[in-house]
Amino acid sequence: MHDIKYIRAHAEEFEQKLKRRGEDVNVEELINLDTHKREIIQNIDRMRERRNAASKETGVRKKSGQNIDELRSEVLEIGAKLKEAESNLRELDERINNWLLPLPNIPSDQTPEGLTEKDNEFIRDWGEPPEFDFELLDHLAIGERLDILDFKRGSNITGSGFPVWSGAGAGLERALINFMLDLHTNEYGYREMMTPFLANRNSMEGTGQIPKLEYDMYRIDKDDLFLLPTSEVTLVNLHRGEIIPETDLPIKYVAYSPCFRREAGAYGRTTRGFLRTHQFNKVELVRFEKPENSYQVLDELLGNAEEVLRKLDLHYRVVKLCAGELPFAAAVCYDIEVWAPADGGRWLEVSSCSNTEAFQARRANIRYRPVDGSKPQFVNILNGSGLATSRLMVALLETYQTQEGSLIVPPVLRSYMGGKTLVTA
């Protein structure tokens, strides 16, 4: 959500900044609505002032036995006018809200110009693409050969895009999740949370999934609840409506959750196998920070996510997304892409690390009270995957395959796999 005062004072600048991400808006109508709204508020306040005074006077006169008929009829008349004005105000409020809620965050000045993937800025890469002297299998072929991955039965029980991990595959998935949770809690001081996997409408609006992405989510109609597309939703909404003492900041959360995305209509090469599924597992990082720290913290968060890949010894790169590619709530976003060597090799997105600045905080009304007692300020909220397992598993299977068709268990995962070093057919 945007600060209407900021828009009022910097209308042109606001439009320009949204234009950077391909959003064409004209805020003139919004500003007119806002001006009108403030007029109505002042009008309502004056009527209420008179009504309050008259009712008070009624009480006094009644006590002393004087006639109150005239006052009573005046208050009744004001009441009728008020009712109308209040209804106008509600309608205006709703229109302003409908205007603001679908608008994405404005890009930070440091976000690169551009609208498509090719405008993303390369930041760094790590490691080297692994070399092989045999014909590589892709992750689907490896999964089938080792009998650890079953797409067909998954679609039997739910539908396409719902994979089933089997045997050592399920073990590997669980090992990855545990490894990542341990890393972020023990080494980086995040507090582990186990949250519900469903969230209500207010929560979804708070983090920005609603209204724009409502139909990309699975919904439980009867209770108006949504399956999480990411545990960012629950971690951020833990503090919805709160004023946090400054001394409690920063707050650093990590959570595992399955993530559910309908991604309606997305089929083709990029959806093959694990590249895009309707359900996947993810370990998510969320941080609540003071504004002056948030960009330094974004670098830190990104580093925390990268460390997962370094410990797994997987080749990866970091790109900074251009304005047009930013997630809805982000002002700046880095993607981490891991190298999957089969099929000639391709980069797969395994993490997005964003600074939403005050955008989510304003939507979810999360503030902090400065120790000096000054007015509550919106916190800055950052989130990052650390990491999503499905595409990570693609890179892992393809990178750690052997000529014999078995799979080497990455050293950091062995303690989570009962010491197993090799998965064989």
Added chain:
RNA sequence: GGAGGAUUAGCCUAAUUGGUAAGGCAGCGGUCUUGAAAACCGCCGGGUUUACACCCUUGGGGGUUCGAGUCCCUCAUCCUCCGCCA
């Protein structure tokens, strides 16, 4: 699912038969002090306004009334008990 009770500002607690939210703690600023504590003064939810001032805020939303923390309806959350249940 059923019955009863509860919800007042960051926290805690008041408010005669309906008369327009009283205090305390914590925090911040100041006076005093070598410094601190204590004491005293001020600030300490949100909105409109250059300002003065005014308005709103007793979990949310409605209703009755000249007037609602108080009465009625409804929803949410919490507590106690009953039922069901992994």
